[in-house]
Amino acid sequence: MKRYVKRLALALSLVVLMAMVSACGGGNNNNGAVETGSANPPKVDKKTYKWFVARGVDSPPAVTVKEIADEFSQTHPEFELVLEGTGDRPSYLQKLRTLIASNEMPAMFDTDPDAYASKLVQQGKLVDMKKLLEELGKYQDFRPVALQYQQFSDGSMYTFPLEYGIEVFWYNIKMFKDLGLEPPKTFDEFMKVAGTLKHSGVTPIAVDGKDKWPVLRYLAYKPFRMTGNDFIENVKQGKASFKDPAGMEGIKFVHDLGTKGYFQEGFTATDYTAARDLFLGGKAGMYYMGSWETMNFVNDKVSTEMKDNIGFFRLPMMEGAKTAENDYFINSGIGVAFNQETFDDTMKEFVKFLLEQYPKAYTEKGQFSPFNYSLDQEQGMPELFYKVQDEIAKSGNVFAVPWDTRLDPATNELLGNELNALALGAHTPDDFAELMDQAIKENAPKYFK
Amino acid sequence: MDKILRNRKAALVFLLPALLVYLLTVLAPILWSMYFSFFSWDGVSDMLYIGFDNYAKMFGGDKTFWKAFSNNLIYVFIIVAMQVFLGLLVAILLTSITKGRELFKTLYFAPAIITSVAIAQLFQNVYSFEPVGILNFCLQQMGLGDWSRPWLSDLKWALSAVSVPEGWRYIGLYMIILYSALISIPSDIEEAARIDGASSWNLFRSIKMPLIKPVLMVSIIMATTGALKGFDIPYLMTNGGPGRVTELLPTYMYKTAFSSLDFGYGSAMAVFIVVESLIAVAFIRRMMDSKET
Structure with a gap:
């Protein structure tokens, strides 16, 4: 009996061990491209490519690409594209970087031309996009600004864009009219408008403080008007200081907006949709956001009072501005990069097919595409869509770069946190400038040599 | 079954898989973090x-680290006070x-799931x-409008x-853990004390407290270590902001490693958190033991 028990125990523990070992063995099929020799006819070796998406798998660009990929699979049964991702940018980046650190870089993924991506380039991990687009004869199909946005500061390019947008201040037309306000043309006027709105008991500006980048834009406005992109390109390497006039103007601007209560109360905890809803609910006068929101301002979910009640104005000017009125933040969104290791002929063919199909498919979803492609009046799009399309056609060639795509990751992390504190009045502008200079001194040398 | 349990070797064999899993996952x-931290x-x-x-860097100049550390202590204090003492009450x-009784038990337990x-x-x-939440709404309705504030953006609160x-x-x-401890106290002890004329407070202080002390200690240790590695709710609600006001050691560690991309420094913090938790447990045990003498 005793012996029997012993054997049983041993056998049981063996079973457990086996289960564990086999579980370990099964865990390695999430690599970029996996060959699964399927036994079913037709006998093709199916290759699965993973696209790690930064915009939510149901966002218009992702849906469009997926549709095109499925179409491509019909003629190329060996090809399959699977999407995985999240629209929450900070957690997307964390996941992506963890995947790459553990040698599991996806076949396709989204990235900005930031300091981290440039490290990947140095390691030879990304496909040279400029070369690829020229080889495919597609380079000229894009809007020049759309491609410029994807470039590193040295002009090289390792991603291509799927979106295109200008960033403007949206405002509540009726609210402005009732108070006798005109859309501001200069920052002085902007502050006055905000003051009047505040005085009349309305929140002047709705801002998403939780995602950090929308507040970061406010810091960048004045430096962009004063120096173009020179300030950020220099300061990120420690070649300029936040105590320089451009830096201080930007810092004071955010400090003023925050401490005067021009952002909604509690803005640091407001997320993307909550901020937009404040504006769409008629509770805030102004809202700075990209043209990618256009269709959300005209769809059926918007209340009848707000329909046709939304206008937009450009980034205000200031005295001695180096950039023109039609120069502002324009971006072509986070770009798509390809893993050099898994980039084969099938993938190349897919990219070619994608670039042919994408402009039309994407624009018809009411989006602005990075390609030289626009819809005419007969397509029956809402009026606001055509207004924005006109503005895009009029926009300049100098565009502001988002600071978070330029700074090194550690400084970025700190800036995002402390900027909200600055707006709440926890730092004086001078202290804040000092803090940022210190952070750059410490972190930048690791990324910019 | 009885025989299997009495066989020590068999028991060891059954424990082996769990031990392996523990070694691998904990x-x-x-050890890996210790290695990375260099x-x-x-x-x-x-x-x-x-x-x-x-x-x-951690012990020397990193102000954020110490800010996160002191935040974490306050966080632990509030949480242990709420969980263990309100739970006990x-x-x-x-x-x-x-x-x-069953209804209340279920209701109070519901948030845990x-x-x-x-x-x-x-x-x-x-x-x-903005839009006004229930807390601020209640404050305003009670005429305490001055107290209403954007709680998650307020540097003090x-x-x-x-x-x-x-x-x-x-x-x-x-509450459930301590409740089970309380009702497991034999009723004859309680009755004897009552006959001797003990008041409710004396009964609680001199009879019930010493009897549930081991359970209370485990509860405090669990609540403390749980709070020392607190991450999810602060991270989700404020992400450490505004500024560093709600930064805890685990959130700071996570951000350092995965946002600032300094895996080495993040690992050093992870090691610190392990050591800190061990010290906290030792400290609580000492404190509880010394009370006895």
Whole structure:
């Protein structure tokens, strides 16, 4: 009996061990491209490519690409594209970087031309996009600004864009009219408008403080008007200081907006949709956001009072501005990069097919595409869509770069946190400038040599 | 069955898989973190050995680290106070009622089974200022409009505001644990004390407290270590902001490693958290033991 028990125990523990070992063995099929020799006819070796998406798998660009990929699979049964991702940018980046650190870089993924991506380039991990687009004869199909946005500061390019947008201040037309306000043309006027709105008991500006980048834009406005992109390109390497006039103007601007209560109360905890809803609910006068929101301002979910009640104005000017009125933040969104290791002929063919199909498919979803492609009046799009399309056609060639795509990751992390504190009045502008200079001194040398 | 359990070798064999799992999932990562903490590594380029530099930075000049540390202590204090002491209070009240006891137990326990994300969302709405959340609404209705504020953006109150949901959530769990301890006290002891003329307070202090002390100690240890590694709710609600007001060591560690891409320094903090938790447990045990003598 005793012996029997012993054997049983041993056998049981063996079973457990086996289960564990086999579980370990099964865990390695999430690599970029996996060959699964399927036994079913037709006998093709199916290759699965993973696209790690930064915009939510149901966002218009992702849906469009997926549709095109499925179409491509019909003629190329060996090809399959699977999407995985999240629209929450900070957690997307964390996941992506963890995947790459553990040698599991996806076949396709989204990235900005930031300091981290440039490290990947140095390691030879990304496909040279400029070369690829020229080889495919597609380079000229894009809007020049759309491609410029994807470039590193040295002009090289390792991603291509799927979106295109200008960033403007949206405002509540009726609210402005009732108070006798005109859309501001200069920052002085902007502050006055905000003051009047505040005085009349309305929140002047709705801002998403939780995602950090929308507040970061406010810091960048004045430096962009004063120096173009020179300030950020220099300061990120420690070649300029936040105590320089451009830096201080930007810092004071955010400090003023925050401490005067021009952002909604509690803005640091407001997320993307909550901020937009404040504006769409008629509770805030102004809202700075990209043209990618256009269709959300005209769809059926918007209340009848707000329909046709939304206008937009450009980034205000200031005295001695180096950039023109039609120069502002324009971006072509986070770009798509390809893993050099898994980039084969099938993938190349897919990219070619994608670039042919994408402009039309994407624009018809009411989006602005990075390609030289626009819809005419007969397509029956809402009026606001055509207004924005006109503005895009009029926009300049100098565009502001988002600071978070330029700074090194550690400084970025700190800036995002402390900027909200600055707006709440926890730092004086001078202290804040000092803090940022210190952070750059410490972190930048690791990324910019 | 009885025979199997009496066989020590068999028991050891059955324990082996659990031990292996434990070694792989707990001990290995800790050792791995220790190893990483001696390097400067961003996850892409080559790892660079830098000796104790990460620790020197941590104990030397990193203000954010110490800010996170002191925040964490306040966080622990609020959470232990809420979970264990409110839990104990509710448990005592439960023992004194008979009608509806099960109902209250279930109701109080319910938050413990809700996921962190839902709780974070729930409290974000409770604290919200614009549109007005339920807390600010109640304050305004009670004529305490001056007290209403954007709790999660307030530099003074944000830390307490993110601590409360985590504390609230597990009151029910500790209530159940302590309640079971309380009702396991033999009723004859209680009766004897009552006959000797002990008041309710004396009964609680001199009879019940010593008897449930081991359970109370386990509860305090669980609540403390749980709070020392507190992450999800503060991270979801404020992400450490505004500024560093609600930064805890685990959130700072996570961000350092995965956002700032300093895996070495992040690992050094992870090691610190392990050591800190061990010290906290030892400290609590000492404190509870010394009370006895």
